[in-house]
Amino acid sequence: MSTAADVASHYSNGGLQAAIESGLAALGKTLSSASIADLAPVDEFHIGGRGATVDICEQLDVQPGSAVLDVGCGIGGTARFISSTFGCEVTGIDLTAEYVEVARSISEATHMADQLTFETGNALDMPFVDSAFDIATQLHVGMNIDDKAALFAEVHRVVRPGGRFGVYDIMRLTDGSHAFPVPWASDETMSFVASLSDYEAALKSAGFRILASRERGQFARDFFAALKQHAAQTDGPSPIGLHLILGNDAPTKIANMVAAVTAGTLAPTEIVCERLA
DSSP: OOOHHHHHHHHOOSSHHHHHHHHHHHTTOOTTTOOHHHHHHHHOOSTTHHHHHHHHHTTTTOOTTOEEEEETOTTSHHHHHHHHHHTOEEEEEESOHHHHHHHHHHHHHTTOGGGEEEEEOOTTSOSOOTTOEEEEEEESOGGGOSOHHHHHHHHHHHEEEEEEEEEEEEEESSSOOOOSOBTTBSSGGGOOOOOHHHHHHHHHHHTEEEEEEEEOHHHHHHHHHHHHHHHHHHTSOOSSSTHHHHOTTHHHHHHHHHHHHHTTSEEEEEEEEEEOO
């Protein structure tokens, strides 16, 4: 059984901001001159990237002035997109201190710090008052958390009644095994992939009403194919991409994930729900 420290260590890079700055320099940009679009390939740490973020946000009824929480915010890409697109304040929380530090730094450099707050913390015990947020998002987070019931109970606590919660996690379609490492886990001790039915049961038990769910395996396979084609055309990965986050074994992690999704063992899946009273 993994601990929170194990998971945080898995994601820690130690030189992430420097790697991002170096990648941007190769494109003739700096953090302060980079746009949200320039940063999307590295700061949307989930299958489908910005496209997946757009798809789930369109179902959440985000309004100007909404108070939004991003659970497992990574380096803040989803938070920056939501804030800049919908004109609202977003709070992100992540277990990995380095991610939070980079999220704050990028947000300051891109002149978005006034709209964004990032906290280092555990999603099972968040430092927020009850009903603090109108909307919450969780993109590729639940795979590292065994107790889904406790996770969703905590999200339910901090979202107001009637508020929406969007989940986009990698979920299990079959009982088949897959190889490690993968982007979210070095080995099986920190991987807690569950089925859609498991998620829905935990969400309902926590007090959410399911509005919609959608398995996105084909979307993922199309995304992987597009990345492969782009890499072939450009003779390798872009200077800015998820390989900067994933570290030296990025090719192995990505290959194992792609193989599992291609085989139909795993698939990214959306759930949109609403907090009941």
